[in-house]
Amino acid sequence: MSQSTSDTNIDVASVVEDVNLRRIGHYTIVILFLGFFLLPLITGIMTALKTSTAVANTLPFMPPLGDGFTLANLEYAFNRLSYAFVNSLLMAIPATIINVLLASMAAFGLTMVRWRGQMGILVLFLIGIFVPYQAVLVPLARFWNNIFPIADMLEPVFSVVPLIQGYHSALVPLIITHVAYGIPICMLLFRSYYQSLPNSLVEAAKIDGASITKIYRRIILPISKPMFGVVFIYQFTQIYNEFLFSFTLVTSANSSEAPITLIIPTIGTSTSGIDFGIRMAAAFLAALPTIILYVAFAEQFAKGLETESA
Amino acid sequence: MTTHDTTETTESAVDPSEEGIDWQTKLRYFLNSDFVRSSPYWGIPFIIMGIAVYGGIGYNLAISFTDYAGIARPSFSSLDLEMYRRALADESFRAAAFQNFVLLVGFTSISLGLGLFLAVLLDYGIRYKETIQTIYLLPMALSFVVTAQLWLWMYSPGNGVLNIFVTALGFDSIDWLGDPRIALAAVIFALVWQFSGYAMVVFLAGLQSLPDDQFEAAKVDGASTTKTYVRIIVPQLKQASVGAAVVLMLFALKAFDFLYAITGNYRPPNGTDILATLMVREAFQYGQWAYGAAIATMLLLLSLAVIAPYLIFQHRQGSL
Amino acid sequence: MVENDKLTNGLDRRTYLGGIAAGAVAGLAGCTDSEDDGLEVLHGWTGGDGAAAIETLIEAFEEEHSDIDGTFEPVGGDGNVELNTAVLQRLTNENPMSSFANWPGNNLKRYEGVLMDLEEDVWEAEGLKEDMQERAVELCTYNDKMPAVPIGSHRMNNLFYNTAAFDEAGIDAESLESMSDLMDALETIDQDTDYIPFAHGMRSAFLGLQTWVQILSSQSGVDAYTDFIEGDGDRDAVIDALETLREIQQNYISDDASSIGYTQAAQKLIAGEAACIHGGNWQYGMYRSDDYDFEFGEDWDWIPFPGTEGTYFYHLDSFVVPDDNPSSEETIEWQKFIGTAEAQVEFNNLKGSVPLRTDIEPDELTDFLAMTYEDLLDSEEYPPTLAHGLAVEPKQQNDCEGAIGDHFMDPYDADAAADALLDAVSK
Numbered sequence A: 001m002s003q004s005t006s007d008t009n010i011d012v013a014s015v016v017e018d019v020n021l022r023r024i025g026h027y028t029i030v031i032l033f034l035g036f037f038l039l040p041l042i043t044g045i046m047t048a049l050k051t052s053t054a055v056a057n058t059l060p061f062m063p064p065l066g067d068g069f070t071l072a073n074l075e076y077a078f079n080r081l082s083y084a085f086v087n088s089l090l091m092a093i094p095a096t097i098i099n100v101l102l103a104s105m106a107a108f109g110l111t112m113v114r115w116r117g118q119m120g121i122l123v124l125f126l127i128g129i130f131v132p133y134q135a136v137l138v139p140l141a142r143f144w145n146n147i148f149p150i151a152d153m154l155e156p157v158f159s160v161v162p163l164i165q166g167y168h169s170a171l172v173p174l175i176i177t178h179v180a181y182g183i184p185i186c187m188l189l190f191r192s193y194y195q196s197l198p199n200s201l202v203e204a205a206k207i208d209g210a211s212i213t214k215i216y217r218r219i220i221l222p223i224s225k226p227m228f229g230v231v232f233i234y235q236f237t238q239i240y241n242e243f244l245f246s247f248t249l250v251t252s253a254n255s256s257e258a259p260i261t262l263i264i265p266t267i268g269t270s271t272s273g274i275d276f277g278i279r280m281a282a283a284f285l286a287a288l289p290t291i292i293l294y295v296a297f298a299e300q301f302a303k304g305l306e307t308e309s310a
Numbered sequence B: 001m002t003t004h005d006t007t008e009t010t011e012s013a014v015d016p017s018e019e020g021i022d023w024q025t026k027l028r029y030f031l032n033s034d035f036v037r038s039s040p041y042w043g044i045p046f047i048i049m050g051i052a053v054y055g056g057i058g059y060n061l062a063i064s065f066t067d068y069a070g071i072a073r074p075s076f077s078s079l080d081l082e083m084y085r086r087a088l089a090d091e092s093f094r095a096a097a098f099q100n101f102v103l104l105v106g107f108t109s110i111s112l113g114l115g116l117f118l119a120v121l122l123d124y125g126i127r128y129k130e131t132i133q134t135i136y137l138l139p140m141a142l143s144f145v146v147t148a149q150l151w152l153w154m155y156s157p158g159n160g161v162l163n164i165f166v167t168a169l170g171f172d173s174i175d176w177l178g179d180p181r182i183a184l185a186a187v188i189f190a191l192v193w194q195f196s197g198y199a200m201v202v203f204l205a206g207l208q209s210l211p212d213d214q215f216e217a218a219k220v221d222g223a224s225t226t227k228t229y230v231r232i233i234v235p236q237l238k239q240a241s242v243g244a245a246v247v248l249m250l251f252a253l254k255a256f257d258f259l260y261a262i263t264g265n266y267r268p269p270n271g272t273d274i275l276a277t278l279m280v281r282e283a284f285q286y287g288q289w290a291y292g293a294a295i296a297t298m299l300l301l302l303s304l305a306v307i308a309p310y311l312i313f314q315h316r317q318g319s320l
Numbered sequence C: 001m002v003e004n005d006k007l008t009n010g011l012d013r014r015t016y017l018g019g020i021a022a023g024a025v026a027g028l029a030g031c032t033d034s035e036d037d038g039l040e041v042l043h044g045w046t047g048g049d050g051a052a053a054i055e056t057l058i059e060a061f062e063e064e065h066s067d068i069d070g071t072f073e074p075v076g077g078d079g080n081v082e083l084n085t086a087v088l089q090r091l092t093n094e095n096p097m098s099s100f101a102n103w104p105g106n107n108l109k110r111y112e113g114v115l116m117d118l119e120e121d122v123w124e125a126e127g128l129k130e131d132m133q134e135r136a137v138e139l140c141t142y143n144d145k146m147p148a149v150p151i152g153s154h155r156m157n158n159l160f161y162n163t164a165a166f167d168e169a170g171i172d173a174e175s176l177e178s179m180s181d182l183m184d185a186l187e188t189i190d191q192d193t194d195y196i197p198f199a200h201g202m203r204s205a206f207l208g209l210q211t212w213v214q215i216l217s218s219q220s221g222v223d224a225y226t227d228f229i230e231g232d233g234d235r236d237a238v239i240d241a242l243e244t245l246r247e248i249q250q251n252y253i254s255d256d257a258s259s260i261g262y263t264q265a266a267q268k269l270i271a272g273e274a275a276c277i278h279g280g281n282w283q284y285g286m287y288r289s290d291d292y293d294f295e296f297g298e299d300w301d302w303i304p305f306p307g308t309e310g311t312y313f314y315h316l317d318s319f320v321v322p323d324d325n326p327s328s329e330e331t332i333e334w335q336k337f338i339g340t341a342e343a344q345v346e347f348n349n350l351k352g353s354v355p356l357r358t359d360i361e362p363d364e365l366t367d368f369l370a371m372t373y374e375d376l377l378d379s380e381e382y383p384p385t386l387a388h389g390l391a392v393e394p395k396q397q398n399d400c401e402g403a404i405g406d407h408f409m410d411p412y413d414a415d416a417a418a419d420a421l422l423d424a425v426s427k
Helices: A002-006 A012-048 A052-057 A073-110 A118-130 A132-148 A148-162 A166-196 A200-206 A212-223 A225-241 A244-249 A276-296 A298-309 B003-014 B024-031 B034-064 B082-089 B091-123 B129-141 B144-154 B163-166 B181-211 B213-220 B225-253 B256-263 B275-285 B291-315 C002-009 C013-026 C048-064 C081-092 C106-109 C121-125 C132-141 C163-169 C181-193 C206-220 C224-231 C235-251 C261-268 C282-287 C328-338 C341-351 C369-375 C395-409 C414-426
Strands: C039-043 C070-076 C099-102 C147-151 C160-162 C196-199 C272-280 C299-305 C316-319
Touching: A012 A073, A012 A118, A012 A276, A012 B091, A012 B144, A012 B163, A012 B181, A073 A118, A073 A166, A073 A212, A073 A225, A073 A276, A118 A166, A118 B034, A118 B225, A118 B291, A132 A166, A132 A244, A132 B034, A132 B275, A148 A166, A148 B091, A166 A225, A166 A244, A166 A298, A166 B034, A166 C261, A200 A212, A212 A225, A212 B034, A225 A276, A225 B144, A244 B256, A244 B275, A276 A298, A276 B144, A276 B256, A298 B129, B003 C048, B024 B034, B024 B213, B034 B291, B082 B091, B082 B291, B091 B129, B091 B181, B091 B225, B091 B275, B091 B291, B091 C395, B129 B181, B144 B163, B144 B181, B144 B256, B181 B225, B181 B256, B225 B291, B225 C181, B256 B275, B275 B291, B275 C081, B275 C235, B291 C235, C039 C081, C039 C121, C039 C272, C039 C328, C048 C070, C048 C282, C081 C099, C099 C328, C106 C316, C121 C181, C147 C328, C160 C163, C160 C235, C160 C261, C160 C282, C163 C181, C163 C272, C181 C206, C181 C235, C196 C261, C206 C224, C206 C235, C206 C272, C206 C395, C224 C414, C235 C395, C235 C414, C261 C272, C261 C282, C272 C341, C282 C341, C316 C328, C328 C341, C395 C414
Parallel strands: C039 C070, C039 C099, C196 C272
Antiparallel strands: C099 C316, C147 C316, C160 C272, C160 C299
């Protein structure tokens, strides 16, 4: 803007006015879009806090007032979902950890070390990102149920392990499945990071005679700590939010081992229709862990997304 | 990219192919080569992923050639293309494929357009940019399942927010998800809500990586801000657009979760059936495993058709 | 018994694999031998009258068989969609349950090859072949085996109406004798009152299909329907019925019909919003629930669907038993119990369906059900229901639902729907 003021041919006042109008217009659009992105969320949260009468009689996005306020929906949803919440975490946390480790190793093996034919392997990994899960769904169901029913095999073991239940063994095939299909995308995230590292780092170590394992442990692992955070958050969100694998491998939303996403689409349904108070409360509770992660680590989250498409 | 230089230097250091070296030396060279020594690192993940992805695809393909249906185990004695023929002749398959196409193109282009608009909006000197960006991106953190619930309520024919607006403006309330003529548009709109923030982040990153002097140069030329963006900046975002478009299309291909979660049923709202929902319904509701496998194979081909040009493009750019 | 041999000869898969895993991993082999899966019954009655009925049935069973440890799992709703899927998954995964509620007849095609034969252990042991209605015996026989025992029958061709609405419009329900009478009445209600003339749910296609069947039978006779399900339908009659359905769906149903299901539609009658509804007489079970002050004969009443008097559109619920049963002996006890007069009366009185045994005293049933029970025993024709698994094979039924779902949920394409319907049953 400073350039325009120095231009004597232009009337200063009109420029200022023009700029202000523009600014106002600009900010108005920004705020309108804030409304656009927040409205469904606010509506959901407000509805979760209302009695069914208030849901029926008040504007959905207005806060509940007086008698219309209740925590009963959240309480109901929490009681109904708490075991499923445990299931989701028991599935997502180990799956994410294994996933991130394997992906980091794979990216290291494919980026920091060079060898012939590497590109072929890399392309096979990349295609893995783009496979729609439907293309492996029937084999998955047959494999984990008929060919290698690991859940049944482990059930007796799980039932004697403290703190977990026998039925949690049904989460094992889910964990392995998530790990297997999560490797490609996590590998890509690590790879783009490793590629940005200076080559001299590894070359110098090699000249010193360090083994590949040593390079990974001593050099790569320590400097990729921030990337571990990014990938962990990204992948945890993906697995925690995932629906289709759970839907395929867990027979029904009534099963004890059902992860949380499986229950949300039917909770609060009765003969008189959907109780949106309960439904929104459940959706809100289900989304809470990822929302917290997101707000706390917004930067890492955005970074994960940026590299995904690069 | 430095890929090629290093490949040659490291390989020539251990290249065992020279004449006159006995096999023991060759073997030693081989065992000490980076390929072998790095193999545990990429090899283990590769095997796990390979079995799951390529083993799965192969098994699925094999099943699609059988007539496996119902409870009995599949028989691989007679293989044919019957299931593919049946799909192509089936009207619901064609409708699902068409709607899939509309969803893919509509959702991707609208999200890209809106994402670019938002990116430019935020890129052009604005206060609280980080916070606003965080909010625009917030829906991305939600699952398809949760988004479906929020929009089911937004679209509710009775007391939903959209109908409150519509009736306040003096129109009749609309059955957004119930009317097959607009249900798909309503679904696309909800998905755009969830993912346009993603396109925005990608474009913002692209914008920020452009050197500042281009803006300055444009200003010195006297070009207006809008013109600067349209003529100079946007064309340079080609790379970012392609990347974002591919990822958005993949989200669209995974819209199954969203559609299932809207009805809580195998059959999504009328007029929104896509290949993914049709496949799961045929296989897991009706037990038409082979038929479902055939639909899945075609869905796979569709996504490969989306990404093959992308991978080639990336390869040409040397950024693979 | 035959099943006992099976149990001892072939360790069931779970126990076997469980043993291996426990032995290998924790050195606990042997501990799992005692694992007895017990009686496990799946059913689809998740709420309202159905849930009350199955609860009563379970209580009565447990009272009689305190030694049997049973688990009873309700699965989903929505016309058995979720239940059927869960059963299909479990059986495909070679993880059978003891018994599950399902429609017999052609519906059993889904489970072909994995059903247990109860002819000797239940049907003959209990003399059920003599006690049950012949039609039910036939429908429970599939591929020369008898894997199912019937629990109750719903009549499908009903019209339930709100007496206040009909009075206000000046309509005498008893005088409605044909489809055109009904259409005139709907028009009158639409013109003269604020009621929604016809409560209808279009979220899933089965209700449209079911209504179309009634219209077809009413307009062109039951023969037109039976010809249709035998793959020999008259295209003109099919189209005529579709056109009438279109007229109803375009003019006489609620605005939110496309996003509501059957139960929500039925609520509109109780809520005093709708004048009438067509459907199976589970409606009755719903309306007599204590939650509502909605009395039969006063607030609501019943006529056979206009133009189908003397016909009992036949629906059948039963419990079906898969092979490789995890609890053969207990399962047989359960199936025997299903066939007893006590079970049939207790269950059906709450469910709104009627017993299949021919030796029930009508006064053991509520008034409305006693009337239906008499019709069950003494009607002229008993065409099997299309939308509930009896008339055609599951694949054909799905295609019929698809025909309505794809072409007849607004926008309407009668030609395409007719072709798809005729094509579905001709295969």
